Amino acid sequence: MIADLCKKMLGKSLWLFHTNCGACNGCDIEVIDVLTPYYDVERFGMKLVGSPRHADALVVTGSVSRQVAPALRRLYEATPDPKVVIAVGTCAVGGNIWFDTYNILGGADKVVPVTVYIPGCPPRPEAIIYGAALALGMVPKKVKPQHEQHVPRGFDLDAYIAKWQDTPVVAR
Amino acid sequence: MSPETLQKKFLRGLTEQFPDILGKLQEHVPGQLIAVLPREELPKVTKYAVNQLGARFVITVATDQRDKTGDFGISYILAFDEEKQFLVLHSNLPADDPRIESVTPEVPAANWAEREAYDMVGIVPEGHPDPRRLVLPDDFPAGIHPLRKEYQYNTRFPSEPQNAPPRMPPPEGSTVVPIGPFYPTLEEPAYFRLFLDGERVVGSDYRGFYNHRAVEKLGDSELNYNQVPFVAQQICGICGQVHSCAYVEAVERACEIEVPMRAKYIRTILLELERIHSHLLWVGLAGHIIAFDTVLMQLWRIREPVMWLMERVTGNRKHYSSNLVGGVRFDITPEAADDIRRVLAKVEEEFKAVVDAVLIDTSLMARLKDVGILTEENARALGAVGPTARGSNVAIDCRVDHPYAAYDQLDVQKQVQDGCDCWARTLVRLYEVFESIRLVRKALDQMPGGPIMAKIDGPLPADRIALCSVEAARGESHHYVRTGEDNRPYRWRLRAPTYPNLQAVGCMIQGVNLADVPICIGSYDPCFSCTERVETLDVNTNEIRVYTREELQELSRRKTLG
Numbered sequence: 001m002i003a004d005l006c007k008k009m010l011g012k013s014l015w016l017f018h019t020n021c022g023a024c025n026g027c028d029i030e031v032i033d034v035l036t037p038y039y040d041v042e043r044f045g046m047k048l049v050g051s052p053r054h055a056d057a058l059v060v061t062g063s064v065s066r067q068v069a070p071a072l073r074r075l076y077e078a079t080p081d082p083k084v085v086i087a088v089g090t091c092a093v094g095g096n097i098w099f100d101t102y103n104i105l106g107g108a109d110k111v112v113p114v115t116v117y118i119p120g121c122p123p124r125p126e127a128i129i130y131g132a133a134l135a136l137g138m139v140p141k142k143v144k145p146q147h148e149q150h151v152p153r154g155f156d157l158d159a160y161i162a163k164w165q166d167t168p169v170v171a172r
Numbered sequence: 173m174s175p176e177t178l179q180k181k182f183l184r185g186l187t188e189q190f191p192d193i194l195g196k197l198q199e200h201v202p203g204q205l206i207a208v209l210p211r212e213e214l215p216k217v218t219k220y221a222v223n224q225l226g227a228r229f230v231i232t233v234a235t236d237q238r239d240k241t242g243d244f245g246i247s248y249i250l251a252f253d254e255e256k257q258f259l260v261l262h263s264n265l266p267a268d269d270p271r272i273e274s275v276t277p278e279v280p281a282a283n284w285a286e287r288e289a290y291d292m293v294g295i296v297p298e299g300h301p302d303p304r305r306l307v308l309p310d311d312f313p314a315g316i317h318p319l320r321k322e323y324q325y326n327t328r329f330p331s332e333p334q335n336a337p338p339r340m341p342p343p344e345g346s347t348v349v350p351i352g353p354f355y356p357t358l359e360e361p362a363y364f365r366l367f368l369d370g371e372r373v374v375g376s377d378y379r380g381f382y383n384h385r386a387v388e389k390l391g392d393s394e395l396n397y398n399q400v401p402f403v404a405q406q407i408c409g410i411c412g413q414v415h416s417c418a419y420v421e422a423v424e425r426a427c428e429i430e431v432p433m434r435a436k437y438i439r440t441i442l443l444e445l446e447r448i449h450s451h452l453l454w455v456g457l458a459g460h461i462i463a464f465d466t467v468l469m470q471l472w473r474i475r476e477p478v479m480w481l482m483e484r485v486t487g488n489r490k491h492y493s494s495n496l497v498g499g500v501r502f503d504i505t506p507e508a509a510d511d512i513r514r515v516l517a518k519v520e521e522e523f524k525a526v527v528d529a530v531l532i533d534t535s536l537m538a539r540l541k542d543v544g545i546l547t548e549e550n551a552r553a554l555g556a557v558g559p560t561a562r563g564s565n566v567a568i569d570c571r572v573d574h575p576y577a578a579y580d581q582l583d584v585q586k587q588v589q590d591g592c593d594c595w596a597r598t599l600v601r602l603y604e605v606f607e608s609i610r611l612v613r614k615a616l617d618q619m620p621g622g623p624i625m626a627k628i629d630g631p632l633p634a635d636r637i638a639l640c641s642v643e644a645a646r647g648e649s650h651h652y653v654r655t656g657e658d659n660r661p662y663r664w665r666l667r668a669p670t671y672p673n674l675q676a677v678g679c680m681i682q683g684v685n686l687a688d689v690p691i692c693i694g695s696y697d698p699c700f701s702c703t704e705r706v707e708t709l710d711v712n713t714n715e716i717r718v719y720t721r722e723e724l725q726e727l728s729r730r731k732t733l734g
Contacts, residue, residue, distance in 0.1 A: 020361055022383045026409020026490040029453060033479075036456075036472035067309035068361055068382045071353050097403055100326040101386035102318055103309060122409060122490050 013045030014136060016086075017055035017079065021072050021108065023062030026122040027089035031059060034125045041129055044138075052078040057135065060108040063091035063098055069111050076112040084115040084135045088128060093117045173199045182252045182259075185225045190217055201425045201638045203574070206247075206260040214263040215273040218248050221259065222279045227252055228568070229281040229555050230641075231667040233652050234293035236320045237264075244270045246295055248282075249639065249652065253573040258639050265295060274300040281555030284675060285667075292319040292388075307381045310336035318389060325389045340377035342367040349686065353382055362674075364693075371686045376678045391664040397423055397632060400661065401495045404651075408668065409490050410453070411644040413439075413446045415666065416495040418642040418651040421576050423497045426638035426655050429626055435499035436578040437619040441512070442486070442494055443577065443642070444608045444615070448519065449478040450645035451601045451608075455530075458598060461694045462539045467530065474522045481515045484508065497632075499625035509616050520609050527602050540595035544680045544692035547592055554679060555672040558647020559604070560695075563597035565590040570643040581618065582611050594695040601645075631659045644669050 020028050034041040035048065049055050052075045064072060076085070087108040090096045095106030108114050118131035133139045177183065177199060187194050196207045209217060221227040227250040235245040247262040265272060274297035276283045286297035287306040294317035297303065308318075311331040316323070342348050346367040353363040361382040367375035387407055391400050404419045405412035417439050424431055452475035459467025479489045485508045486492040494500045504512075530536060546556065551564035561568055570576070571584040587603045589596035634657045641650045647669030656662030681692045 020383075022361075022385060024406050024409040024412070026406075026412070029410060030489070033472065033476070036476070037469055038473065038476045062383070063385065065309065065382060065384055066311065067384070068353070071361070071382075097406065098385045098387075098390070101390060102323070102325065102327050102329060103384050103386050121406075121488075124489065 014057055014132065015049045015055050016046060016057050016059050016132075017050075017052045017075070018048055018059045019061070019072060019075055021060055021062040021068045021092070022065040022104065023089060023091055027061040027091070030122045030125055030128060031061065031088060034128050039125045039129060041132070044129075044133070046132060052076075053080065055079050055083070057084045057086055057132070058112070059086050059088055060092045060112070060114075061088045063095040064105045064108055064111055066103050066105065069105055072108070072111050085112050086116045086118065086131055086135055087114045088118045088131070089123060090119050090121045093119045096121065173197060173205075174202070177205070177257070180252075180255045180257060182221070182225050182227070182255055182257065186217070186221065189220055189224075193217065200636065203256055204258040204260065204425075204639055206262060206637060208262045208264070211263045211265055211272050214246075214248065214261050215275045217261055218250065218275045218282075219278045221250050222275075222281075225252070226254075227259065228552070229279050229285075230258075230648075230650055231652070231665065231671075232282065232285040232289050233663065233665040234289035234295045234319070235654070235663045236293055237662075238267050239321055243267050244293065244295055246272055246289060247652075248275070249650070251574070251641070253568045256573055256575075258574070258641075260637070260639070270294060271296045271298050273298050276300050276302075280553055281672060281675070284671065291317065293317050294320065305335070305337040307384055309381075309384070318386070319392065321393075323389075325386060325393050337379065339365065339379075340375075343375055345369065346374050351689075353379075366681070366686070366689065368686060373681050373684055373686065373689065376681060378674065378678070380674065388664055388666065391661055395661075396659045397497045397661065400664065401497075402493060404666070405491050405493065405495075407666070408644075410450050411446060411646065411649065412491050413442050413494065414642045414644040414649045415651070415668075416493075417443060417577065418640045418649050418666070419653065419664070420495045420497050421642070422638045422640035422651045422653040423632070423655065423661070425640060426636040426653055427497075427632045429498050429628060429632075431499055431626055432623045433578070433620050434503075434622045435624045435626075437615050438500045438504055438624065439495065440577040440579060440582070441504065441612055441615050441619075442482075442492055444612045445478060445482060445485075445512070447608045447645045448605055448612075449475050449482070451605045452478070452519075452523070454601060454645070455598065458540075458594075458691065458694055459536075461690045462536070464533075464536060467526070467536075470526050474519055474526065477515050477518060481511060484511055496625070498628050499623070501625075503624055504616075504619075512612065512616065516609050516612060520606070523605060530598075530602070537595060539688075539691060540593065540598055540695075541591075542593050542595075543688050544594045544684060544695055545592050546676055546680045548590075550679050551592075551676065554676040556647075556676045557672055558644070558669050559597050559600040560647060560673045560676065562586065562588045562600045564592045568648070570641040570648050574641045576640055576642055578615065578618075582614055584611065594691055597695045631657075635662070646670060647673060 018031055058079055087093050092108045095104060098104045099106040116131045116135045118127055120127055193207060197205050200206050222229055230249040230251050233247040237245050244265045245262060246265060247260050250259045272295060274286055276286055284306055286300055289295045290297060291305060291307045311333045312335060313329050313332045314335050316329060346369050349366040349368055351364040353361045363379040365377040366373050390403055395403060401416035401420055405416040407415045452471050456468040456471030483489050486494055546564050548565045551561050551566045565588060567586050567588045569586045571579045572586055585607055587600050587607060589599050632655055634655050636655045639652050641648045649669055650667040652665040653661050654663040677693055681689055684692055
């Protein structure tokens with residue numbers, strides 16, 4: 001639904017606000033790279049803006065540290081609706097190698113809802129352009145979302161199955 | 173200690189003042205001395221070495237060694253660049269009373285290092301003029317020092333928002349201008365508070381470390397020697413090769429591993445290619461900051477083939493993953509060498525055309541000349557490194573002063589300017605690109621054949637210490653490694669070049685116009701590109717005015733247009 005809405009509202013010209021939330025700069029220079037002559041993303045009407053209030057999309061890089069999380073939340077709230085959040089790089093997608101250290105929350109989706117994930121360390125400029133186009137619904141999705149059952153750590157699977165088998169067939 | 177070391181000038185000066193230090197000095201690695209001193213004596217020796225003998229303060233290393241010796245350790249690392257020497261002054265502090273006299277009042281470069289030693293390990297610098305929290309987040313619990321061995325790297329500490337460090341009070345009658353915390357492409361999101369009198373900056377305050385990712389804790393507790401380089405390269409997306417190279421060289425020096433010559437040359441070539449793309453990137457961004465977007469577009473167009481080249485040679489545009497302890501993971505084939513030569517020829521030709529235009533451009537000169545003055549004395553006192561220092565006539569360059577990889581065979585020319593302003597720092601970087609192109613060509617020509625990986629038998633020896641400084645595009649990256657059992661480092665300390673350079677910014681922006689602040693902050697290469705917003709608070713009327721980044725940039729750009 002958000003893709004349809006975005007296609008209608010933002011399809012012609014997407015303005016991006018770029019935030020570094022604890023990234024190493026690798027993704028950040030690639031984001032700037034797509035603006036420069038070889039990739040020239042401005043031909044699609046996309047450009048970086050300096051204020052979240054002018055933006056249609058937040059481009060988040062970095063694994064989101066404790067210190068930066070409240071600021072990211074405020075940025076998201078300051079961006080007018082409808083908006084999309086694009087997580088660029090493995091850090092923003094899932095926290096990368098520091099996903100569980102004491103100062104890292106582990107990915108942009110721990111703080112704000114993410115629309116498009118662009119993995120890669122860093123992602124290629126082509127991947128970033130493709131991800132932005134995907135957010136707009138300009139290109140078809142190549143993968144479907146898969147919902148795998150997550151078994152949390154310390155979860156007693158045997159007890160869970162036993163309980164499930166004991167329940168009457170009708171209730172199932 | 174080797175006879176050459178005994179002849180060095182600094183050692184004579186040191187033993188004149190402190191005669192009994194000679195017996196305590198040990199040369200653990202050639203060019204690196206370590207002395208274990210009582211804690212009363214350590215600050216005295218540090219102050220004397222820096223202020224009387226011209227040593228450069230590098231960093232402090234605080235270690236929690238309670239599981240080994242029952243106490244804390246602190247090391248002050250000093251460099252004597254002209255004599256190609258590192259000096260480590262170490263002191264052991266009792267576990268129940270880890271205090272040491274602060275050297276910051278007389279050695280300003282130690283300011284952050286001592287604050288960080290308190291934050292991370294809990295060593296109290298007594299008499300520090302500004303003992304606020306530096307590294308840990310605002311809501312981190314007080315009294316918890318995460319680098320102590322009792323804390324796991326993945327402990328989730330509770331939130332205590334009342335622990336935010338207090339802000340520095342502005343001088344009387346000045347206006348406060350907060351900038352940040354989002355400067356999206358800065359090394360780390362940072363929060364500056366500028367104190368203004370009209371449009372002139374009269375002071376500043378800085379809160380950074382939004383980017384703290386517990387790298388050192390991971391290295392100390394979880395990773396083994398060959399996993400650390402892959403974490404180290406992710407410290408910085410622009411100079412990742414520098415960090416992984418500095419780490420593996422430090423381990424190799426500590427454990428006396430003989431690295432094959434070809435591996436050293438491959439490291440050198442990758443380091444220089446990284447410098448080329450980083451400098452091209454910076455010059456472009458500097459143009460962008462002062463509204464000269466043609467420079468940005470041209471420089472990044474010239475730079476892009478270098479990125480493609482790196483992908484061709486290493487497999488990735490960034491994070492080359494080339495280094496392991498003992499050598500490198502892949503060779504540079506003759507075909508790749510031809511590619512490197514071809515790309516460099518193109519880059520050199522195109523870059524020369526841009527430089528010829530930049531050097532005579534009056535609008536660039538009007539914005540960069542005599543702006544952001546960092547005098548030679550201040551650059552030395554604050555420990556500035558890299559092009560920031562070399563633009564202020566401080567001729568330090570680790571490639572020459574503390575050679576690593578294959579630089580001792582390449583005859584590197586230091587690029588030094590005496591302008592002390594943003595223009596001088598720009599010139600240093602422009603000329604360094606040509607120097608780097610020359611070095612890569614020379615290294616390709618001289619590179620010998622042979623293996624690219626040393627043979628290492630069994631686990632590496634424990635409890636040895638070594639340092640390595642590697643010259644990144646921004647300045648000296650310094651790594652300290654103390655080896656441990658079980659093939660893991662016991663303590664791994666790193667200091668990125670922005671660490672000392674950021675401390676010099678306060679001095680650089682003193683007295684400049686608000687419109688010149690972006691280029692001043694940008695001129696030490698933190699990849700400054702966008703400020704989120706600027707909010708000014710007039711202390712006399714309590715009226716709040718919010719500048720957007722466009723307005724700030726407009727201010728900066730209007731100045732260019734006159």
